[in-house]
Amino acid sequence: MRHRTVLEYKRYRYLKLAVIVVIAAIAGYAWYGSPVGRYGGTLMGYGLGTVGALLILWLMWFGIQKRRYRGSTGSVQGWLSAHVYLGTTLIVVATLHTGFQIGWNVHTLAYALMMLVIFSGFYGLYAYLRYPQLMTENLGEDTLDSIILKIADIDREARKLAVGMADNINQAVQDSLENTRIGGGVMAQLAGRVRKCPTANAVTVIQASVRQVKGEEAKTNKDLYALMLRKKNLVDRARMDVRYKAVLDFWLFFHVPLSIALLAALTAHIIAVFFYW
Template sequence: AYPARKQIYRRRAGPLRYWLLAHVYFGIIAGILLLLHGGTSTGGLLTSLLMISFDLVIMTGLFGIACYLIVPRIMTSIEGEPLLIEDLRARREELRETLGRIGQESSEELRQVIKDKVRRRFLSFNYLLRQYIRREDLSALEAKAREEIEPIADRLGDPKSRRQLIEAVEATVTLRRVDSLIYLHQLLKLWLAPHVVATSLMLMLMLVHIIQVIYFAVR
């Protein structure tokens, strides 16, 4: 069962946290020094590119800090003890296999109902946003989904089809919850690549700038 597979989500603490704080503080100090050094004038093309790259470093860094401050709180408010992303991906595959099995075993009528009523409703973007905005308990979310789909299930003559429909609804609702947590995990890393690229570009431009200054100073 989904709740039984949960692992306690622990924030990274200890030395890594202090390294992050040091990185932030040194970045702020570097930004102040750069502003004092360059002033309001951007100068030539090289210094303009250097300032732009540094601005990108600051913006991506601030976005990363915001993610690390906000995203874990959202994850905790949604699930309490969120799974690690590896477990979430494994759970997502299990749910997809469950839905695939139901699709293979069900009648054509039921497959059409699942496609038109279940997937379209519970895999929609609006239902994804609901995970972040309302942050309802999963069991309550499943209960509301079953209640919503109950009139359609009652119209199915076969008891087996009704059970399969309810199982498909529960699996789809859980899948969307798992998707929402996976997206939050991915958001924690989304800023990192642009930040590294911008930092690398800034350091290269800074090196060229230093070489240029030394060259004109000793010439």
């Protein structure tokens, strides 16, 4: 059976619910023509605002819910499906709540934060739908750990072989052994490749010296080349793996803090509105 994504969960159960919410919000907005305009301060405005605020609280509850492995209600996939679809409805519900009035104030701040959270969520959904497959394709049978073990083996072999080679080759191999970094800081993890990779350099150096060596040394050179090439391939795959994991995580460093900031802005928004009623 084909793998079903969170979007298709229970035959689009939450998509249907989201469509109902959106249609109800639009119909309510269109029907309630207040003489003082359509905005957050009318009865319909308060209604849409309440629905929006409750939705936000419920969506944030997902962050807590998904950590509860002994979840009381429903599967994590179900929750995620609902989180995605109902989160998307907020775009309509909250925009109608604003009555399309925006300004440089805490009210629009809350709206803008909410939109950032939603769109970072869209990116996260895209990442979850796309990158796991790429990760599988990239790793094949391996894991990052097995790649590391393989690299360690290659390093050991290469160290032995390189000892008998010319200085520049030995140096290049040593450099590869000592300075090949996988992952690292935020940017290095997200980049997935290193511009001046010592291993790539070793491959180039060894390849360049093919015509300068003869006899037994040529064979060693060839073996070393094969080793370094394998290592480079492993290193590249390891870096891509690190990159995919980083990309899968990175958006959450926006999604989560922005949603917490949204909670603060939403609180300020609601209190401000009624403080200066």
